[in-house]
Amino acid sequence: MALTPNSPNADNSMQALKQYGSYIVTAILLALAAYFGWTYWQNNHARVDTVAADQYADIQQLNEEVKLASQNPDLEAEAQEALTQSRSQLDKNIDTLVSTHGESVYAWQALMIKARQQVDNDDFAAATETFKKALAIDLGDAGLEAITRLRYAKTLLAAGDTDAALSEANNDMPSSFEASQQELLGDIYLAQDNKDSAIKSYSNAWELLRSRQETRAVLALKMESLGITAEPIAEQTSLVQEPSAPEPSLVMDTSNEVAVEAGQ
Numbered sequence: 001m002a003l004t005p006n007s008p009n010a011d012n013s014m015q016a017l018k019q020y021g022s023y024i025v026t027a028i029l030l031a032l033a034a035y036f037g038w039t040y041w042q043n044n045h046a047r048v049d050t051v052a053a054d055q056y057a058d059i060q061q062l063n064e065e066v067k068l069a070s071q072n073p074d075l076e077a078e079a080q081e082a083l084t085q086s087r088s089q090l091d092k093n094i095d096t097l098v099s100t101h102g103e104s105v106y107a108w109q110a111l112m113i114k115a116r117q118q119v120d121n122d123d124f125a126a127a128t129e130t131f132k133k134a135l136a137i138d139l140g141d142a143g144l145e146a147i148t149r150l151r152y153a154k155t156l157l158a159a160g161d162t163d164a165a166l167s168e169a170n171n172d173m174p175s176s177f178e179a180s181q182q183e184l185l186g187d188i189y190l191a192q193d194n195k196d197s198a199i200k201s202y203s204n205a206w207e208l209l210r211s212r213q214e215t216r217a218v219l220a221l222k223m224e225s226l227g228i229t230a231e232p233i234a235e236q237t238s239l240v241q242e243p244s245a246p247e248p249s250l251v252m253d254t255s256n257e258v259a260v261e262a263g264q
Contacts, residue, residue, distance in 0.1 A: 049104070055097045056106040062090050063113050070120075087117070098133065108144060115151065124159035125212050131155060146173040150180055154187070162191050179208040183219055190226075199226050206230055 069075065069083045094110040101107050111134040118127035131152035135145070153168035166188050173181050186201035202223050209215060211234050220230040 019142065030096075042177075045069055052097065052101040052104050052106040055093065055101070056110060057111050059090065059093050059097065059113065062086060066090055067119075090114075090117070103137060105139055105144075108134055108139060108148075111137075112148075112151075115155070119155060119158070124155050127155045128152065128159065141176050143176070144179040146181075147175070150177065150184060153184060157184075157191060162188055166192075179212075179214075180206045181205075181218075183222075184209065186222065189223075195226060199223075199228060202226070203228065206233075209233060 031083035066083065066086050067087070069079070072079075076082065091114065094114045095108050098107045111130050115127045115130040115134070118124070118130060131148060134148045135152065139145070149168055149171055150173075153165045156162075156165035157167060165250060166185070169181060169184050169188060182201045182205035186198045186205065188196075189201060202219065205216075205219060205221065209219075210231075215233040223230045
């Protein structure tokens with residue numbers, strides 16, 4: 001039977017609607033707001049990531065062009081001028097990306113490229129400032145932070161600031177970076193004429209590499225220069241053995257920072 005306004009059940013329903021209707025409407029509005037807010041965030045976030053990715057792609061391409069041109073020692077005056085302009089444009093593009101998407105991994109990668117350019121030009125003071133900016137980016141990735149800190153310390157060492165380099169290199173780092181850390185500490189101690197500490201750090205690095213059956217010819221040469229014969233490290237022979245994560249190199253190469261050097 002249909003309810004009429006005079007029906008007791010109708011009165012109860014109307015009373016319930018009056019009592020709880022505002023809560024129901026509020027819940028619906030909150031649900032809609034959450035849905036549209038999430039949709040907006042996804043669309044906007046994706047758009048921002050796309051813009052940053054496109055900007056970084058342009059930076060990467062220009063960087064490759066600059067690197068290629070720089071390898072030619074016989075550039076004519078016009079080509080030299082073009083190279084200078086390309087370097088200037090590269091710096092501007094990097095600064096623009098960092099200013100607009102400074103908390104993204106693309107900004108971090110761009111700063112690594114900039115630091116590489118500065119190190120190649122022996123502008124260590126500028127490179128240290130660039131690394132400071134990169135360290136200030138919180139990407140929530142201990143590996144990327146370790147890469148940045150190790151390179152920062154290496155640049156400080158190249159600039160002759162061994163105390164600052166030692167302080168940076170002594171920071172806690174993921175285990176996969178410990179061999180590189182110990183090798184760099186050896187370099188720093190050697191620059192400070194602390195031969196005993198250098199030998200200890202180089203030996204630590206070698207043993208860490210031994211545990212992963214990896215070898216580094218340059219490290220072996222460093223040890224030999226201090227009168228240490230590096231015991232050969234046997235290569236992995238099993239075809240089914242899972243390879244360990246490669247140790248990050250301290251060479252200033254930024255062609256594929258995230259995937260290659262992090263070794264993750």
